[in-house]
Amino acid sequence: MAENFIQNIIDKDLENQVYGNRVHTRFPPEPNGYLHIGHAKSICLNFTTAQKYGGKCNLRFDDTNPVKEDTEYVESIEEDVRWLGFEWDDLFYASSYFDKMYECAVKLIEKGKAYVCDLSAEEIKAHRGTLKEPGKESPFRDRTPEENMALFEEMKAGKYRDGEKVLRAKIDMASPNINMRDPVIYRIAHASHHNTGDKWCIYPMYDFAHPIEDAIEGITHSICTLEFEDHRPLYDWVLAELEWENPPKQIEFARLNLTNTVMSKRYLKSFVDDGVVEGWDDPRMPTVAGLRRRGYTPEAIRDFCERIGVAKANSMVEISLLEHCIREDLKAKVESRMVVMDPLKVVITNYPEDQTEEMTIENNRENESLGERSVPFSRELYVERDDFMEVPEKKYFRLFPGNEVRFKGAYFLTCQEAIKDDAGNVTELRCTYDPETRSGSGFEGRKVKGTIHWVDAKTAQKITVRTYSYLMVEDENGENVMNPHSVSVKEAWAEPSVAGAKAGERFQFFRHGYYIADERLTTDSEKVFNQIVDLKSSWKK
Ligand code: ATP
Ligand code: MG
16 A cells, blocks of 8 residues: 555556566765755655665765765764664765766767857856746857867866866757756866775766666666656656666655754755854754754654655645654653652651651553552641742642642641742742652542642752754744843752663653753763753644
């Protein structure tokens, strides 16, 4: 059963045996930055499509542009694809096809289908025409194949400066599709390439290189984003003129756009270069590395990509859906802990001075198999400051003078009195507890409406908690702008077991959200947590 329009196309091709029984896709990143969540969509799509048909999927570094590429990016991309849960059948570098691409260019020249043009980039642009008006032919368009071949050889030999000459496909300056108006297919760039070094000073353009890369690898279905739809005639033209048998087929789908998110390597790189973020893996970044450090799981990201599906029309996806997916994934997987972010001291006046009880608390209410832990409880505790109100609002069921609440996993406590400093700030709550109400004792005498969390003052562990909001927010014109307050770092107090957290370990901090011990900043003695996501979903189905 086809699940989307791409699979419909593949089903038809299989039926007609266009590529025999083969299905072969590829994920072709340019190694000029780290992968982001949009790339994850493309990765999931290419790899799962191949899996579904028992086909193959390549990882191909589309490294035809020498200037912006780097091996750091190559390594991060491999790591990210694997982390997402996929393994490529073959790994290729487009740059290893430079010889073949050069031969292809020569073939076009010999056929009279390509020519060397001396116009500058600005002149070519000016000649290109508009959607309403045809372009103007280059005065160099009628050079003979011999002349073109000699000039192209000289370009390759390094005789010309960058931009002095280009090789153009000879198609149709009056085509209604501007991409077909004699596009540039080779340019001069005197730059060292991360893979081929200084061997080349001419480099193929994307629209010429990509179909050749696909064809060389025997790709059947070349899946790309919608902005390449208008380039498809050129993709087909290149392979037709090269007389490639069974050429691959380009299929376009809508790229992922997410609210509150910049999804362009160029911008993300500028955040890194300008020091706006800590690096490509800053937990606020929509990069795969950033999401990983933030605490996202591969399962949640794959689930998200499946839920958004593939469409033929661009749209905007709510980031709350991504957040929903990580909550769903962690809900029954991680253990819960009690952490107080903004402490207010509680003294239980009728509790013995030197006594400590070990309270047994379940680690995950939805998953018994995660077991229980013991948490110390004694006369002095901390609770959240906003779990107390001197004058309660309507429907406020937590601590206020005279009210009884359940302390999670422990006892019912009644707030008797708030102690204040000279400035009138509440510094301490005096409470009493009812020994009959111990959790797990089967006490059924009365119910209380509020349950709050707490930590034992004597044994509480100091941790650092980093809470994030979106890196981008909408201004009054609906434009994405940088959020000046996208991270807040605070100290918090945790129950003792949190002191043993390992880097990368995830928890639910009861009533606060899901957290991960930061993989860079967590040490044996210092625990730094990133908030992955809070508990409240704003996502509506
Ligand atoms: P960016 O514009 O962020 O630099 P890109 O398209 O230039 O992205 P590539 O490395 O060329 O980045 O992309 C590799 C693959 O990922 C391409 O097939 C591209 O179509 C796909 N891709 C990139 N961004 C998205 C997105 N937002 N949604 C879905 N697929 C994407
Ligand atoms: Mg690109």
